[in-house]
Amino acid sequence: MEQGVLSRINGPDDLRSLDRSELSELANDIRHLIIDTVSRNGGHLAASLGVVELTIALHRVFHSPDDKIIWDVGHQCYAHKILTGRRDLFPRLRQYGGLSGFPKRAESIHDAFDTGHSSTSISAALGMCIARDMQGKHYKVIAVIGDGSLTGGMAFEAMNHAGDLKKDLLVILNDNKMSISPNVGALSTYLNRIISGQFYNRMKREIEMVLRSIPQIGTHMVKMAGRLDEAIKSLVVPGIMFEELGFKYIGPIPGHNLMTLIDTLEAVKRFQRPVVLHVLTQKGKGYTPAELKPSAYHSASPFIVESGSFKLQKDKGQPSYTQVFSQTLIKIAQQNSKIVGITAAMPEGTGLDRFAQVFPERFFDVGIAEQHAVTLAAGMACQGLRPVVSIYSTFLQRAYDQILHDVCLQNLPVIFAIDRAGLVGEDGPTHQGSFDLSYLRPMPNLILMAPKDENELQHMLYTATLYEGPVAIRYPRGNGLGVSLDETLSLLPIGRGEVVRRGEDLTLIAIGSMVSPAFTAAERLADEGIRAQVINARFVKPLDRELILQAARRTGRLITIEENVLPAGFGSAVLELLEQEGLWSSVRVRRCGIPEQFMAFGPRRALMEELGLSETGIVSVARQMCSLEESAVGCWKEPF
DSSP states (O other): OOOGGGGGOSSHHHHHTSOGGGHHHHHHHHHHHHHHHHHHHOBOHHHHHHTHHHHHHHHHHSOTTTSEEEESSSTTOHHHHIIIIITTTGGGBTSTTSBOSSOOTTTOTTOOSOOOSSSOHHHHHHHHHHHHHHTTOOOOEEEEEETTGGGSHHHHHHHHHHHHHTOSOEEEEEEOSBSSSBOOSHHHHHHHHHHHOHHHHHHHHHHHHHHHTSTTTHHHHHHHHHTTHHHHHHHHSSTHHHHHTTOEEEEEEETTOHHHHHHHHHHHTTOOSOEEEEEEOOTTTTOHHHHHOTTTTTTBOOBOTTTOOBSOOOOTTSOBHHHHHHHHHHHHHHHOTTEEEEESSOHHHHTHHHHHHHOGGGEEEOOSOHHHHHHHHHHHHHTTOEEEEEEEHHHHGGGHHIIIIIIITTTOOOEEEEESOBOOOTTOTTTOBOSHHHHHTTSTTOEEEOOSSHHHHHHHHHHHHTSSSOEEEEOOSSBOOOOOOOSSOOOOOTTOOEEEEOOSSEEEEEOGGGHHHHHHHHHHHHHTTOOEEEEEOOEEESOOHHHHHHHHHHHSEEEEEEEEESTTSHHHHHHHHHHHTTOTTTSEEEEEEEOSSOOOOSOHHHHHHHHTOSHHHHHHHHHHHTTSSSOOOSOOOOBO
16 A cells, blocks of 8 residues: 555664655655544544654654654654554554554653653653763653643743753754644743744844935944844744743744754754754644644544545534533523633633633633643632633543642532543543542542433533532533433432432442443343342432442342442442441442553443443343353452
């Protein structure tokens, strides 16, 4: 399938043997392979297309794996994977058992650091620099960070430290003027000013006009003023901020001009101090649909290359949980002027973009700064507002201390809308939202709940806005179950579950996304003569103690089911309750959930089947518990 120069590249050494005239053809070959693969598998298209030339230049000039290249976030690493011996494996990108969509040390010696969350690259790179110097080695360390990731405070903490230590470190600022959503904040404004140089250019033109108007000596003075050009530039344009942090600033330079990139990197390579190289790139470069709508192709589903249209269209009659959250929040905010929405650079992903359209003055996108988002909300709540902080499960864990210390300790009415909870599929272990029940459950004062469907989500959100304390609602990625949505929002009693099916032989206690498969499993069990009761727990904290204890005493058999890791999760909470009530020896318990491990990437359905978190897996455990078969197959279980 492969043609041209790319077919000769099996590693970085092959790249360095190419004639310079062949590099542009190589860039085209790489783009074609990326577009073809992502069109079939889905993936991070726009970011990877934007750094093809930069990746080629990096591997041409530096010598991986001896030199260390760290990709911040890592969703732009596709060209890097192709050039570092994984070209033939690339068609299996993000497929079960195939290549990860992010850098992974276990996958290749050329992946210097596992990434997936933003703003970590400079810290990791500085750590490698310190280790290098302590061991008397001499390799180069390069951190490639986007302008979006640079809004994360951790990046500046690292730069502050790096500038102080004066280590030999190259930070490449890949500036494409947007992350997943358009960047916000003073830093973005500053970078745009660097790029445009409008103030500098206008000042320069005006000074030249004045000098030339001076009779006889004007032209001579213009030539003399040229010597002051760099001094003026350093004052009014670019890297004075980086220079003050202790970095040598170079740029901005065009990020799609291979010769300029290579020559600049060769020059920068000779520096023995911290350097920021500012590179201007275009997301989606080389594929028109992605250039025009880079956010749509940030994490793209499979698409038709010729038209750019996506193959998988969502069912218009089956809204996603994100959409239901968004429309419900708007509905509540129309009646409650204290409601404000906060997100960390994910307005589209969380659904808050629609809230922002209706209430622009009540919407706050803080950039990639989850810690700030949470404490900002705490400050708002202190003064009477009702902030709703919508962040993906995997990213909210970055603000653990702020939730605990700034919100829960003060018992503030902040609402956490935790999107993408549970397994999210092809993005893999860095993005699986499988830990939130466990990291939130121990926090005092926090109410923690999960809806069985999209209709219950809207009632939970309404309930949270009326509660005088912190509340977290976690819900999964993707479409809801297609249930009808109540017109009138109802207040749910805190800490009360519901029985959704009666039974006498055993009880399935499910939370959130697991209620539906538990109910279907109970129907199958009924056909086999096993009468299973199904409880929709609703609340992980506080538990419905009365309902669970009644079920334990009546059926004597409990199966807890959760889309979360088992340690410290929902099932653990049920076990603790039984221990407190002295029922630990008289009730048989099985916990179904995610084992204590990082889940691989692959289709969510396949992962759930593997874990036994499906109708079939639940049925198997129930049969075993009722002694109708010797062992359960496919379900992670643990006897109490």
